[in-house]
Amino acid sequence: MWWKVSRFAAASRLSRSTRPLSTAIPGPCIVHKRGADILHDPWFNKQDTGFPLTERDRLGLRGLLPPRVISFEQQYARFMESYRSLEKNTVGQPEGVVALAKWRILNRLHDRNETLYYRVLIDNIQDFAPVIYTPTVGLVCQNYSGLFRRPRGMYFSAKDKGEMMSMIYNWPADQVEMIVITDGSRILGLGDLGVQGIGIPIGKLDMYVAAAGINPQKILPVMLDVGTNNEKLLKDRLYLGLRQPRLEGEEYISIVDEFMEAVHRRWPKAIVQFEDFQMKWAFETLQRYRKRFCTFNDDIQGTAGVALAGLLGTVRAQGRPLADIVNQKIVVVGAGSAGLGVLSMAVQAVLRIAENSGAAAKNPFFLLDKDGLVTKERKNLDPMAAPFARDPAEIEGLREGASLLEVVKKLKPHVLLGLSGVGGVFSEEVLKAMRESDSIKPAIFAMSNPTMNAECTAEDAFKHAGENIVFGSGSPFKNVDLGNGKVGHVNQANNMYLFPGIGLGALLSGARLISDGMLQAASECLASYMTDEDIRKGILYPSIDCIRDITAEVGAAVVRAAVAEELAEGHCEVGPRELLHMSKEDTVEYVTRNMWFPIYSPLVHEK
Ligand SMILES: NC(=O)c1ccc[n+]([C@@H]2O[C@H](COP(=O)([O-])OP(=O)(O)OC[C@H]3O[C@@H](n4cnc5c(N)ncnc54)[C@H](O)[C@@H]3O)[C@@H](O)[C@H]2O)c1
Numbered sequence: 046m047w048w049k050v051s052r053f054a055a056a057s058r059l060s061r062s063t064r065p066l067s068t069a070i071p072g073p074c075i076v077h078k079r080g081a082d083i084l085h086d087p088w089f090n091k092q093d094t095g096f097p098l099t100e101r102d103r104l105g106l107r108g109l110l111p112p113r114v115i116s117f118e119q120q121y122a123r124f125m126e127s128y129r130s131l132e133k134n135t136v137g138q139p140e141g142v143v144a145l146a147k148w149r150i151l152n153r154l155h156d157r158n159e160t161l162y163y164r165v166l167i168d169n170i171q172d173f174a175p176v177i178y179t180p181t182v183g184l185v186c187q188n189y190s191g192l193f194r195r196p197r198g199m200y201f202s203a204k205d206k207g208e209m210m211s212m213i214y215n216w217p218a219d220q221v222e223m224i225v226i227t228d229g230s231r232i233l234g235l236g237d238l239g240v241q242g243i244g245i246p247i248g249k250l251d252m253y254v255a256a257a258g259i260n261p262q263k264i265l266p267v268m269l270d271v272g273t274n275n276e277k278l279l280k281d282r283l284y285l286g287l288r289q290p291r292l293e294g295e296e297y298i299s300i301v302d303e304f305m306e307a308v309h310r311r312w313p314k315a316i317v318q319f320e321d322f323q324m325k326w327a328f329e330t331l332q333r334y335r336k337r338f339c340t341f342n343d344d345i346q347g348t349a350g351v352a353l354a355g356l357l358g359t360v361r362a363q364g365r366p367l368a369d370i371v372n373q374k375i376v377v378v379g380a381g382s383a384g385l386g387v388l389s390m391a392v393q394a395v396l397r398i399a400e401n402s403g404a405a406a407k408n409p410f411f412l413l414d415k416d417g418l419v420t421k422e423r424k425n426l427d428p429m430a431a432p433f434a435r436d437p438a439e440i441e442g443l444r445e446g447a448s449l450l451e452v453v454k455k456l457k458p459h460v461l462l463g464l465s466g467v468g469g470v471f472s473e474e475v476l477k478a479m480r481e482s483d484s485i486k487p488a489i490f491a492m493s494n495p496t497m498n499a500e501c502t503a504e505d506a507f508k509h510a511g512e513n514i515v516f517g518s519g520s521p522f523k524n525v526d527l528g529n530g531k532v533g534h535v536n537q538a539n540n541m542y543l544f545p546g547i548g549l550g551a552l553l554s555g556a557r558l559i560s561d562g563m564l565q566a567a568s569e570c571l572a573s574y575m576t577d578e579d580i581r582k583g584i585l586y587p588s589i590d591c592i593r594d595i596t597a598e599v600g601a602a603v604v605r606a607a608v609a610e611e612l613a614e615g616h617c618e619v620g621p622r623e624l625l626h627m628s629k630e631d632t633v634e635y636v637t638r639n640m641w642f643p644i645y646s647p648l649v650h651e652k
């Protein structure tokens with residue numbers, strides 16, 4: 046049977062499966078529509094031919110469909126056949142053309158039938174994540190106005206000021222649990238894409254459904270269109286967003302305030318994830334809302350947890366105890382929302398580890414931005430970067446603004462971590478200089494997205510920096526063939542390993558807010574997920590095939606942290622007292638049980 050050989054189940058590391066028994070009888074699903082309205086609704090549509098005859102009778106579909114009933118399994122096989130033949134037929138065509146063709150076929154299925162769409166996505170996550178998420182989502186955003194066929198999610202624009210409280214009620218679902226919002230101002234490493242950035246919340250929420258099992262009827266992608274400063278888009282006749290420069294200052298923040306209040310009024314328990322906001326607004330909105338609403342910024346906080354898990358992994362990969370992190374030299378390239386988010390969390394973790402192990406706390410971090418090494422001598426030092434600027438007296442031989450190459454040659458760092466958004470900044474010379482690293486297993490993280498913005502490719506990293514490196518990248522690269530049967534393992538150092546678990550854990554705990562402790566628990570869970578044996582092979586993160594399992598573990602860690610901090614108010618029928626009495630295993634089981642899984646449910650009509 047096709048589902049028995051699914052790679053998802055085969056690759057699952059844990060014996061407990063996040064997939065329900067295939068024999069389980071699905072519960073009914075109440076619909077408030079009938080007839081053709083059902084066929085046009087991707088939440089309920091069963092690819093038309095999948096409606097059994099009794100259901101056709103009940104829902105007034107008789108006569109609207111050809112007589113033959115096609116099973117879910119047959120529909121699944123048929124879709125996969127078309128996808129595979131598209132793959133075959135596009136061999137040799139330019140990469141971007143193939144990527145968009147794959148995105149189109151998946152997007153069409155998404156528009157028609159969400160159950161089948163999410164099932165093929167879950168079962169083929171390794172193949173499909175790069176199509177619906179990073180890196181193809183970047184290309185989709187760049188071409189969004191031309192690709193546009195149907196809207197998805199909600200669009201709030203600067204023109205809607207004063208109207209949002211009523212507009213929010215235009216969304217057709219009664220319940221929304223997870224919202225991802227962007228203002229399109231820093232889409233991956235591609236800059237300001239205005240309204241076209243809506244592709245990012247859509248892709249992130251697809252991962253929420255696939256990895257965290259959030260019901261797709263309870264997700265909401267949101268675009269806050271406050272204009273764009275992208276000249277090319279402003280001149281583009283087809284551009285679908287507001288053709289005006291971005292709002293700034295009070296005008297800007299009052300729009301975000303209004304949106305947050307409207308959402309909170311209609312769905313007080315919904316989690317709001319901020320995504321791909323330019324740095325100043327990313328930090329400002331996080332500070333402004335994190336105590337008032339259940340919200341987090343994925344680029345600052347999700348990325349930090351994934352990077353920290355990677356840094357701890359590199360210490361283990363060298364066969365050293367975690368406390369040795371204080372003795373590492375870690376160069377962070379990029380002082381934006383992601384780089385500074387990583388540093389904030391990692392500095393706290395290093396202090397904690399040093400305190401717990403009795404080691405003297407040392408600062409292992411060195412920060413560079415577009416103007417080179419950031420020191421206290423920097424003129425107009427950004428206040429957000431100031432806590433991480435080095436004192437020139439402590440870093441003998443390195444000047445303010447030193448280039449990356451100078452820094453690497455002088456320091457011989459253990460880790461090079463890129464969040465600069467600039468493709469190729471880990472040049473051949475820089476990578477070759479990493480051969481002199483003081484680490485027996487130097488680590489290179491080229492975390493910028495999409496692929497062309499990665500600081501280096503996997504191939505170049507292994508070629509120039511040596512075969513003994515540990516490598517991670519934000520966008521997927523294939524493992525590198527090192528010859529003689531040896532393989533250079535590529536880790537996907539992407540916040541997708543954490544944000545679904547953070548959101549799910551926050552939701553199921555019913556926490557009022559997302560605390561540092563909950564985020565730290567998520568990161569620690571990811572950091573301890575891999576075995577020593579894997580880590581020694583340079584495998585720092587689980588395979589994406591296991592993303593539901595790792596998300597269940599992360600979600601449970603977040604729930605437990607919320608309970609420990611007395612932030613958990615419970616979810617649905619599970620109250621705070623029940624959460625309090627759950628063991629670790631019970632909590633994982635609770636989280637897993639709450640994951641939605643795509644199967645056709647019998648539809649029952651109610652007026
Ligand atoms: N892998 C992941 O999970 C993940 C998560 C978040 C962000 N990212 C990626 O990180 C990148 C940066 O995101 P951000 O939000 O921090 O952007 P940002 O615009 O806020 O910051 C970019 C930073 O890079 C610096 N920079 C630019 N050119 C540089 C150069 N040549 N050398 C050194 N530094 C340079 C800038 O000075 C700035 O400090 C993006 O490409 C994004 O896709 C990846």
Ligand SMILES: O=C(O)C[C@H](O)C(=O)O
Binds near residue numbers: 233321344494539
């Ligand atoms: O979207 C991603 O793939 C990761 C991250 O949130 C980014 O902004 O690059």
Ligand SMILES: [Mg+2]
Binds near residue numbers: 233320321343344
């Ligand atoms: Mg992002």
